[in-house]
Amino acid sequence: MAAAKSFADKLSFEQIKIELLNTAYGNDRTLIAKLDPRTLFLWYTFFGIAPWFIYSKMILAGMLVFVIGTTIMTKVSRLIIFILIMGLLGESGYLLIASFFFGGNLGIIVPLLTLTMKLSVISLASITAFCSMSPERLGEGLLRIGVPGQVSFSISYGYRMLPTLFEEYNHIFMSYRLRGKSPEKHGLFYFRTVIYFIKLAVKSFYPLLLSMAKRARTTVEALETKGGQYAFRNPAVKKLKLAKLRIGKNDYFFLLISVLYLMSIFISSHYVQF
Amino acid sequence: MNELIHVENVTFQYPGAEHPVLKKMNLSVEKGEFLAVIGSNGSGKSTLCKLFNGLIPHFYTGDFEGSVTVNGLNILNSSVADLSCHVGYVFQDFENQLVQARVLEDASFAPLNFGMEDYLQRGRRALELVGLAHLADEFVWQLSGGQKHLLALAGCLAMNPDIIVIDEPTAQLDPYHAKEIYEVLKKLNKQYGKTIISIEHHTEFIAEYCDTVLLLNKGSVIWKRPMRQALSEVDLLTELNIYPPQAAQAASRLGADHVPITLNEAVAFFKEMIPRSTPSVTKPEPVQAQEEPVIRFDQVGFSYKSMNKKQAQVLKNINLSLFKGEQVAIVGNNGAGKSTLLRLITGVKKPESGTLTVRSQSVASCTPEKMADHVAYIYQNPEQMFIDDSVKKDVAFFPKARKIKDYENKIDEILEQFDLVDLQDKDSRLMSGGQQRRASLAIGAAMNPSVILLDEPTASLDMATRKHLTQFILKLKEQIDLVMIATHDMQLVSEWATRVIVLHHGQIIFDGGKEELFSNPALMDKAGLVPPQIVTLSLALNVDPVDYSVDSFINRFKEVPEEWPLQKASQIN
Numbered sequence: 001m002a003a004a005k006s007f008a009d010k011l012s013f014e015q016i017k018i019e020l021l022n023t024a025y026g027n028d029r030t031l032i033a034k035l036d037p038r039t040l041f042l043w044y045t046f047f048g049i050a051p052w053f054i055y056s057k058m059i060l061a062g063m064l065v066f067v068i069g070t071t072i073m074t075k076v077s078r079l080i081i082f083i084l085i086m087g088l089l090g091e092s093g094y095l096l097i098a099s100f101f102f103g104g105n106l107g108i109i110v111p112l113l114t115l116t117m118k119l120s121v122i123s124l125a126s127i128t129a130f131c132s133m134s135p136e137r138l139g140e141g142l143l144r145i146g147v148p149g150q151v152s153f154s155i156s157y158g159y160r161m162l163p164t165l166f167e168e169y170n171h172i173f174m175s176y177r178l179r180g181k182s183p184e185k186h187g188l189f190y191f192r193t194v195i196y197f198i199k200l201a202v203k204s205f206y207p208l209l210l211s212m213a214k215r216a217r218t219t220v221e222a223l224e225t226k227g228g229q230y231a232f233r234n235p236a237v238k239k240l241k242l243a244k245l246r247i248g249k250n251d252y253f254f255l256l257i258s259v260l261y262l263m264s265i266f267i268s269s270h271y272v273q274f
Numbered sequence: 275m276n277e278l279i280h281v282e283n284v285t286f287q288y289p290g291a292e293h294p295v296l297k298k299m300n301l302s303v304e305k306g307e308f309l310a311v312i313g314s315n316g317s318g319k320s321t322l323c324k325l326f327n328g329l330i331p332h333f334y335t336g337d338f339e340g341s342v343t344v345n346g347l348n349i350l351n352s353s354v355a356d357l358s359c360h361v362g363y364v365f366q367d368f369e370n371q372l373v374q375a376r377v378l379e380d381a382s383f384a385p386l387n388f389g390m391e392d393y394l395q396r397g398r399r400a401l402e403l404v405g406l407a408h409l410a411d412e413f414v415w416q417l418s419g420g421q422k423h424l425l426a427l428a429g430c431l432a433m434n435p436d437i438i439v440i441d442e443p444t445a446q447l448d449p450y451h452a453k454e455i456y457e458v459l460k461k462l463n464k465q466y467g468k469t470i471i472s473i474e475h476h477t478e479f480i481a482e483y484c485d486t487v488l489l490l491n492k493g494s495v496i497w498k499r500p501m502r503q504a505l506s507e508v509d510l511l512t513e514l515n516i517y518p519p520q521a522a523q524a525a526s527r528l529g530a531d532h533v534p535i536t537l538n539e540a541v542a543f544f545k546e547m548i549p550r551s552t553p554s555v556t557k558p559e560p561v562q563a564q565e566e567p568v569i570r571f572d573q574v575g576f577s578y579k580s581m582n583k584k585q586a587q588v589l590k591n592i593n594l595s596l597f598k599g600e601q602v603a604i605v606g607n608n609g610a611g612k613s614t615l616l617r618l619i620t621g622v623k624k625p626e627s628g629t630l631t632v633r634s635q636s637v638a639s640c641t642p643e644k645m646a647d648h649v650a651y652i653y654q655n656p657e658q659m660f661i662d663d664s665v666k667k668d669v670a671f672f673p674k675a676r677k678i679k680d681y682e683n684k685i686d687e688i689l690e691q692f693d694l695v696d697l698q699d700k701d702s703r704l705m706s707g708g709q710q711r712r713a714s715l716a717i718g719a720a721m722n723p724s725v726i727l728l729d730e731p732t733a734s735l736d737m738a739t740r741k742h743l744t745q746f747i748l749k750l751k752e753q754i755d756l757v758m759i760a761t762h763d764m765q766l767v768s769e770w771a772t773r774v775i776v777l778h779h780g781q782i783i784f785d786g787g788k789e790e791l792f793s794n795p796a797l798m799d800k801a802g803l804v805p806p807q808i809v810t811l812s813l814a815l816n817v818d819p820v821d822y823s824v825d826s827f828i829n830r831f832k833e834v835p836e837e838w839p840l841q842k843a844s845q846i847n
Contacts, residue, residue, distance in 0.1 A: 014578060231388075
């Protein structure tokens with residue numbers, strides 16, 4: 001229990017906020033982060049979709065090794081990796097247990113492993129592509145491939161408001177605690193206390209929505225005065241925003257390495273089977 | 275005549291409202307003016323200013339009559355975007371006006387939207403003007419409140435507008451940072467010839483920076499006058515819940531015709547007439563040190579991990595014993611650690627080092643829920659305390675959760691006491707600032723605490739609400755063992771506190787009586803504190819003991835009526 005408590009202490013609102021923001025903005029100096037968003041989109045369309053249609057365990061394993069490598073290169077926060085692993089284990093574990101109930105046997109493990117590999121490749125590829133792009137770069141990239149300006153603005157605005165959202169939520173949550181009453185006894189396995197906190201966590205969203213709605217009013221007015229609407233219609237603005245985007249040597253190099261690597265695992269999978 | 279803004283016969287009514295907010299308003303603003311707009315809550319100050327960039331009537335499409343011309347443009351025929359090239363607007367809740375993640379991006383956001391190729395240079399230049407150039411690559415959320423305000427201003431300046439409208443800059447900032455923003459505005463006004471329109475409650479800032487004053491009441495213009503003439507109307511201003519400078523209040527109450535506005539004038543004015551004999555003064559009884567302090571800090575430190583993964587020290591080596599019956603004011607700049615100190619007492623944050631005890635119970639081992647039995651904490655922003663959907667439910671939240679017997683009667687009593695009976699079924703978030711503040715105090719009272727912690731209770735309140743609040747605080751003394759207030763409001767400190775603690779960069783640099791503090795200018799300066807005008811005046815006049823309120827200053831004259839050459843004095847000016 002002590003370990004759980006110390007973990008809970010570390011996992012404060014403040015900590016989650018910092019991790020999230022670092023994930024979004026913190027690693028913009030890595031090699032992958034400096035690539036053009038379009039390169040990453042292209043790369044991702046393969047690594048994010050192809051695994052669904054590949055059944056060779058050899059190829060999947062090869063791809064997995066590759067995306068693990070790229071993920072390490074992006075220096076993503078450990079919290080994200082932790083959440084990912086929990087998600088994958090939870091998913092496969094639950095399927096395994098469910099299959100036993102419906103007459104499955106240990107033979108189920110092999111197909112489950114294949115599924116887990118597919119999911120892992122896709123998840124890690126997503127992390128590589130999207131965690132290394134800062135929200136602005138993502139927005140610029142989307143704008144470049146023809147997504148309306150409103151979408152890319154929403155992404156960068158969303159991230160701008162994220163810390164505020166967290167702080168506000170924290171304040172409301174604490175308001176509940178500063179006036180509420182926690183259960184006298186923790187109950188079996190801290191059952192009562194856990195229920196109490198879950199209740200508060202859910203309840204806090206209602207005041208949060210209202211206060212954010214109120215804030216948004218000023219933002220909308222300010223956007224109006226800063227020519228927000230005007231910008232979406234003006235092609236010159238788009239050109240200015242995208243002036244920085246350029247596909248360079250590194251982009252070609254990255255794509256070339258990926259293609260060469262993929263070719264090598266596709267070819268070797270013909271000779272090696274397991 | 276170089277008229278920049280012309281408002282003629284404007285009447286405006288928000289959609290769904292019963293009465294117009296602006297009634298047949300006429301106004302003219304000239305180029306290069308530094309105009310203060312004053313008036314009590316709901317007098318139409320913000321609404322008027324939103325005419326200038328066309329948010330009204332284009333964004334808020336209510337019933338609009340009359341005509342407004344800004345820099346030669348008729349607002350009816352110009353879009354908000356067009357008008358915004360001439361008028362920059364800094365909102366009262368300026369944080370919500372910052373829409374990009376990084377400082378430079380936000381400053382150059384408007385010129386980018388208008389397709390200006392030099393948008394980055396414009397952003398940089400604007401940041402230089404407000405003194406934020408060194409922070410260009412920072413994230414917006416890492417800035418302090420004062421810096422965010424300057425950034426909001428820079429976002430407007432990037433468009434190089436002729437007119438800058440700024441809505442209550444002193445409401446959200448401490449006096450030190452408010453002064454900083456006014457210095458920037460002054461520079462823009464004097465050096466760059468910008469026209470500044472500031473909605474402002476604090477007459478001391480008006481006296482120092484503004485040229486002209488526009489007084490509004492209930493949607494009509496009462497007058498627009500040169501600053502000196504305007505602030506001399508002590509009776510009228512007081513009636514409309516606006517504080518004139520304290521020296522003017524004092525002189526006016528002594529029957530003078532021409533009242534002094536600034537400190538120097540006040541010194542010249544009162545120098546001859548001030549009675550030197552010391553009237554009997556009741557010094558506040560020093561609180562007897564009892565065996566058992568209510569709250570005890572022993573070597574308490576607190577830090578948190580900041581964005582760049584560095585440990586930021588908020589409080590260090592805090593040693594403090596607070597006793598029953600004390601009225602403790604905690605002062606210091608934003609970021610000095612005032613709120614953190616209060617929050618440690620509530621148990622929502624645990625001290626990182628040292629021990630903190632409340633009624634000899636260690637806070638570290640208690641949940642905030644447990645601490646709430648003794649301690650009530652009133653947030654700086656009342657909205658963050660509203661967790662239910664009506665005022666009454668919010669006030670009843672604590673006693674209901676604790677299943678206190680007959681709590682309904684007590685709640686009705688409290689609602690009565692705080693003048694909330696008519697508002698009890700309203701959603702607290704939809705009320706005005708003053709009403710929200712009252713509701714937040716009522717919530718605290720319903721907790722029946724032995725320690726109450728108030729975080730900036732008087733920020734952005736008009737005079738009526740502030741009076742109401744002070745009454746409440748005075749009444750608290752009877753039922754509550756210890757009252758602590760973190761505040762920038764030096765008038766509140768000088769009128770109320772028996773003990774003042776000054777925080778500076780997380781450390782206590784002073785702990786003692788206000789007499790000692792106010793007579794130590796070096797210390798005040800270091801902590802960024804400005805004493806109330808009446809205190810500075812008393813010090814400058816060398817009166818002993820120093821007066822802490824206008825009332826006591828006036829009493830000085832009343833006790834020696836025969837030596838009171840007021841007629842003569844008023845002729846001096």
